[in-house]
Amino acid sequence: MRITVRINGDEHQADCWEGESLLFALREKLGFPGSKNACEQGECGSCSVLLDGALVCACLVLAAQADGHDVTTVEGLAEGETLHAVQQAFVDAGAVQCGFCTPGLVVATADLLQRNASPSDDEIREALSGNLCRCTGYAKIFDAVRLAAGKA
């Protein structure tokens, strides 16, 4: 089947097998591999994208369900070479190791800060509780969120 999805502001089309997830379609068919395939069961948040503005796991969206909808991926955050404030904060805080969780965390953090410009530590922890990181122990990720929120 053919789906049409507005990704990071531009319309894209792809032919999909009907059982494909939005994540698979983004990564393998639509040219947006930034969202990561870590668990494909909604447990790790590495594939976090905004679907019509809501933070979701792309692995749990049927590609066909995104047909005609808006998706924002990690690739849509930077303005050319200028990193999004959250991305820059992740770089500066040393929040990136292997980086496989990073795209999902960057999207989830951008979503959090867009809703809550100065989150408390508890709010940061709860908002990011669906994004697993295996390398950092999260400390530098929290640093990055606080840095991006202008509270560091």
Add this chain to the structure above:
Amino acid sequence: MDVLTPRSLDEALQLKAEHPDAWPIQGGTDVMVALNFDRGRPATMLNLNEVQELRGWWRGDGSLRLGSGLTYAEIEHGELRTVLPALAEASRTVGSPQIRNRGTIGGNLATSSPAGDALPPLLIEDAVVECASVRGTREVPLGDFVTGVKRNALAADELITAVVVAPSGAAQTFMKIGPRNAMVIAVVSLAVSAGDELRASFGSASPKPVLVTAPRAEAAGFPAQVAGAATPIDDVRGTRAYRVHALEVLTRRALERVLA
């Protein structure tokens, strides 16, 4: 495989009648895991995302009608928080924010897992499940709707359209035990209310939801009564003995909250 995307409830019911084997998919938080891990390959998927009638919630005469497409995030953050507090507390424990943005109350009912977090808080509020088909609509009390582990009374041509509940206004709470401090499937969960009587229902401790009640005067024996009503098993998430023990502790603590 085909994906059918109806734009109205009538169309959805028509398609479900024509394709009784179709897998309905709303939030996808259970269905997509089954697809991604090859646990099933339906001939037809019925995508309910575009059916506006299933979304949101409304007040009726003395009752609330929660659309089957109502998400946990909408329950957790909206006005329902004050009307159905245990359901809102339960919603906050479901998966991650990403899951709560997608997962729906209808999906939780349709999956009919013993661990379904929405079931205990709905059962203590005497929720009724609205099942619709081209043949008409019927209302099934939640206690009758779930018939066993991942089994329910939904007919092949039916869809869950709503959950109807008349909020009791009773003091209530929800608690859930997992092996870590977020993002867990319940090892055991519990909803308790104290209105005209004491009410409790638990998750992951019986094949289908059980409602336990007692007069308020019998609060002292209620924790043991609740634990005694459970019929849990040993599995990868926990042991039978622990679940029974934890239910008694949780019920005692819940009563301290709701009787305060």
Add this chain to the structure above:
Amino acid sequence: MTQTRARPLQIGRIGELVPRIDAPPKVKGEFAYASDLIVPGMLWGHTLRSPHAHANIRSVDISQALSMPGVHAVLTHDDVPGQKTFGLEFPDQPVLAIDRVLYYGEPVAIVAAEHPEQARRAAERIVVDYEPLAPVADMERATELEDLHPHKPTRGHGYREDDRPNVVRHMVIRHGDTEAAGDVSVEGVYDIGIQDQAFLGPESGLAVPDGEGGVDIHVATQWLHVDRAQVAPCLGLPLEQVRIHLAGVGGAFGGREDLSMQVHGALLALHTNRPVKIVYNREESFTGHVHRHPARIWCEHRATREGRLVNVRMRILLDGGAYASSSTAVASNAASFAVGPYETPNALIESTVVYSNNPPCGAMRGFGAVQTAFAAEAQMDKLAEALEIDPVELRLLNALKPGDVLPTGQVITGSLPIAETIRAAAALEPPPAEAFPRDPLRLPGGAGNTTRGEGVKRGVGFAVGFKNIAYSEGFDDFCAARVRLLADGSAEVHCAAAEVGQGVTGVILQVARTELGIEDVRLAPSQTATVGSAGSASASRMTWMAAGAVRDACRAVLEEQQRRPGEEIDLEQIYRHPRTTPLDPETGQITGERAHVAFAACAMKVVAEVDVELGLSRIVWIGAAQDVGKAINPQQVEGQIEGGTAQGLGLALMEEIQTRDGLITNASFTDYLIPTTLDMPPVESVLIEDPEPDAPYGVKGVGEPPTVVSTAAVAAALRAATGRALTRVPVKPDDICL
């Protein structure tokens, strides 16, 4: 010796804050991980795996699968053109099962198709006739049951002779008078469950045929050249026709030392003459790599009334699962570091690793020392209690220092500031207990809202751990680096060191810029074709080894430049750390000056709150002091401490691969749980800088010590809060409240 807590703010060279070169592409989603690779005409590979832990295969019928739509190849062991088996150290594992399977998830056949769904459907049509057999599932009975490897793959490698069935390696360390008695004695038996590396990027790779019979494999791995050394013989190709390229690695932690899809992808690519991509899903990943060995450890610690260790007797049993992987080295490491960073005049350490039909185990961060640290540190606390000595004082009293002798007879000649590390961690002050009521997120049970303070008790635990840096026991441990100094004054560095997230690419650039005195240094992609082996990104060795090799190559290039000014210089150098020698197979004593080249330690204080009625825990705060040699990039070192601590915390509290008769019952991130943002406390870390004399710039590896100690330290805090013995990790709620 210095202690560092503030971060320097300069940019660029050794010891300074250096932003990672891979961070910008990673935050933008542009960094190409192995699973991100796509080339035109690519097929998808899929692996059919055994549903049994132990079975004979009567027949495999691929005819139906071959006729399925989109399918280009279905291969079995008959199609392996070269050597049919492989292995990191012993080639005991079939590329594809031959007549039998020895573990759940063992690869039986592989399929290549146009779409992954077509490959899955075809695999479903492969008919395998299994004859299920009783599994060897209990490691304590493995030496009495059916011998799974009767031809003894690990025999003849200088290990102690042991003819019992299923013994992979049995070793004994006898030190001093092994019967020596003390004034007091404490005993204990400790168990450790199977931990998974649970790296987030599942095993993935892309194999591209070169049209001339050779193949390029782009894969997430820890050691490019050892992959090539295993892959080429199986393909029946000379080494130079197999080129391994490092694709982006989504975490490793030891789990990518062994092969996963490399041979399979190459077989399919060469068979179809099309590029083939293989990506494991999360469930498959649990069977796609080796795990941390589960262990049972019997201990008896004897000491004087003053608290000096007199004799430490330990028996260690490790379950290696179906194939050898690096089990022999893990067993040896477990024995070598069993006593912990303490001096004891006498010791008797026995370590056995067995084959079974359980999931294969091998390398994971900490490599044997995690298991023994959990046991030995619990024993030290027990001893402190028996003697009524403060546990920190007891550790200081026995702390190893340079000049002391290890149970293997090795004299510590390099840096080992154990006492300083213990003191620094003990000096860290945790925040005061927070009053109730508070948000349930800051209580045991977290988001589950299970307590408002009822049942909550606080406990403080302390532990110390140490292990070796780099390879040991006579292994020829080296790293190559090649530096090109170009006529325009810029430089290009080639090194096959695997960037697995630890930041070695940054180290390489820092060293090159420091040594060459120029800023314009590029790092060439890691691959086998352009430079020699770097060894593995493991054993906390990569920073040390790569720094040594790049330093030497830079200096050689500068020297050559003196002779040939203005010309392009291109030189490769091989760095080796001081030589080690094997342990004596009968006594476990050194046969030369040393069996291990160097050591690093970490001490940790942990504050836990435990709901003792429900058995739920929340770790509140962790203070760590780590012996780091020299911090090349302090921010990254802290990141390693925090991340390494999290993995050990996971093992203490929640992480375990569960099995039933060898079958994994929780192969998902739904049921194999790793710590979330609500499980990890703040980690306050102090870096103890005591340069390692034998290492370039005085560096030590920093990745493993925090993992070695944190499981023990978290368990100690739980014991302090609950008063329970808690002799098994992960600690289950049942252990606390039933």
